[in-house]
């Protein structure tokens with residue numbers, strides 16, 4: 001039995017005088033969707049950059065899929081990155097490539113000996129999974145924002161990642177498309193059995209996709225549990241403030 005997918009203890013990260021993460025503890029279990037909620041500028045992106053090895057912590061324990069991120073070698077980091085999928089907020093598609101080529105790209109880049117037949121099979125499978133098989137020969141500019149998000153997710157799951165990091169998956173989308181993306185995140189979890197961290201300040205996304213929700217406030221996790229446990233009627237003042245602020249923006253949410 002593998003250990004936790006992710007184990008973080010007493011993590012600190014500052015930039016000059018700015019203390020961003022101040023004693024973060026976090027665990028992620030196998031096949032779990034964990035939503036990290038927090039106001040803008042609280043360090044959510046910094047946290048996932050540390051988890052994906054893009055930046056290092058100042059102190060504290062960060063263990064990702066059994067690798068200690070403080071002592072990981074360059075070779076192990078390359079290996080780990082094949083197992084950690086990152087869904088960027090802006091989808092980060094290559095504009096000059098077709099949708100099919102965009103999805104093939106990480107496969108060809110990371111798995112140098114993969115056959116053409118296997119590339120086609122895996123590309124078609126993920127396009128099918130995100131419901132966009134018909135877009136394979138189209139260019140990214142021809143797709144809507146929601147479709148580009150789906151392709152971004154397809155390009156991540158084509159590598160069969162064990163851990164998926166979603167950065168603001170519903171940002172900039174209309175409410176109906178948001179619900180479609182939330183459903184896709186749930187389908188990916190079901191079909192690929194990956195564990196995920198979903199960074200968002202969209203409470204609908206948190207409620208719909210999260211097995212567990214963790215609220216990052218003032219540099220550390222102040223509250224975690226199911227959506228209703230975190231935002232129950234006895235929630236502390238700062239949790240309520242976060243909820244009320246977002247509730248004003250998104251009036252449709254009921255706990």
Ligand SMILES: Nc1ncnc2c1ncn2[C@@H]1O[C@H](COP(=O)(O)OP(=O)(O)OP(=O)(O)O)[C@@H](O)[C@H]1O
Nearest residue numbers: 015018020038039040041042043044045046047201
């Ligand atoms: N490389 C860096 N150098 C200096 N400051 C940084 C750096 N990266 C992040 N910060 C600062 O750390 C703080 C947290 O940034 P971060 O991007 O993690 O916020 P966030 O919670 O993801 O916000 P948002 O929801 O707006 O994306 C911000 O004040 C930001 O300016």
